Amino acid sequence: MRVSDEVQNALERNTPVVAIESAIIRSTGDKDIRLAKYNTAMDILGKLGVTPAVCAIIKGELVIGAGIEECEQLAFELDPLKTGRRDIPYMCSEQKSGLTTVSATMFMARRAGIRTVVTGAIGGVHREVHSSLDISSDLEALTEDDVVVACSGAKAILDLPKTLEYLETKNVPVIGCGTNEFTGYYTRSNLPLECRMDEPMQIAKMLNKKWDLELSGGAVVVADLSAEAKAVDHGAINELVNSAIDAAEKQGVVGKAVTPFLQKYLAERSDGELERLAEFAFAESLKLSGRLAVALASSAVDDV
Missing domain, CATH: 3.40.1790.10 (Indigoidine synthase domain)
Structure with a gap:
């Protein structure tokens, strides 16, 4: 599991963090607005002084705090699978990339010590x-x-x-x-x-x-x-x-x-x-x- 430096620092300082399911960036088929919800999340949570932590699986690695470039790959370049909690072992062992649903995001958030999911x-x-x-x-x-x-x-x-x-x-x-x-x-x-x-x-x-x-x-x-x-x-x-x-x-x-x-x-x-x-x-x-x-x-x- 990889936790971004920004998220890790926030957790160590006990400042607020929110885990976000990455499935939101593929919630529409329109490529022009696939990242709209990602950008909305960054903007709204940032204004509240909260660190956003997008959860995703990238080439078999559990990523908490995926950055914009990784999310763009998931939105456009790769063919990520919609990943629930039960799919995590398969995704990791086969080194696949996936967009996390609520159940997978909850699991990853708890493992990282994040208590709030959206x-x-x-x-x-x-x-x-x-x-x-x-x-x-x-x-x-x-x-x-x-x-x-x-x-x-x-x-x-x-x-x-x-x-x-x-x-x-x-x-x-x-x-x-x-x-x-x-x-x-x-x-x-x-x-x-x-x-x-x-x-x-x-x-x-x-x-x-x-x-x-x-x-x-x-x-x-x-x-x-x-x-x-x-x-x-x-x-x-x-x-x-x-x-x-x-x-x-x-x-x-x-x-x-x-x-x-x-x-x-x-x-x-x-x-x-x-x-x-x-x-x-x-x-x-x-x-x-x-x-x-x-x-x-x-x-x-x-x-x-």
Whole structure:
């Protein structure tokens, strides 16, 4: 595992660090904007005084704090694989390059001593789970890695009620930061959250208590997207998602290819509007992750 000098220095000084999944730089097929989310992350976290740590696998090496040149290679030159936690041994032994998903990023962050991870939206229970048994490894990883994932809920293509139910079954706290409602990345879900905390320091204290009590596993903290999410017709999104699922089945799209197919389908059928909302949601998740990282670093100093 290689940790960049910038990230290592930040960890040694106990200044805030946020781990970022590298899958964000291939979230769109448009080469002109593939690095847009990378640049957004650098800008937002930098302004908050937080060190960004992009996680990736490059030629079999776990890299925490991948630089712009390495990310450009992953975005353009190489043919990186979408890498979940279970894929890491294969990727390393075969010296392959991969873009980390949330589950792989959580594992790498914990190994490096980073407690805060950011993504746009976590994976979860798929809508056709009764026939496909498709449940994202993100949910299982949250039971094992003592990190907090800042996000904008779960992807709208998922079965959101079942995703929340699964997290409850696995004893994973889901906290709304300034919101009482779970979100589907860019749309409301009308699913209430039992736990709401309005300040990152409240959340940091709760997380430290959880880990002090040796209650293993992480937590999901959901950003408040109320203003933007309320403007989206939830029923229309559901119809569009169902249409996308039908299209995937007809074209024989299976496995890891399903989520990128559905996301591309939704972006194209909404004339880019959902992609714009996804960019907004990711930016809000970044702001939340930075504030959480600052709070966790501050609370760690207070406890010394």
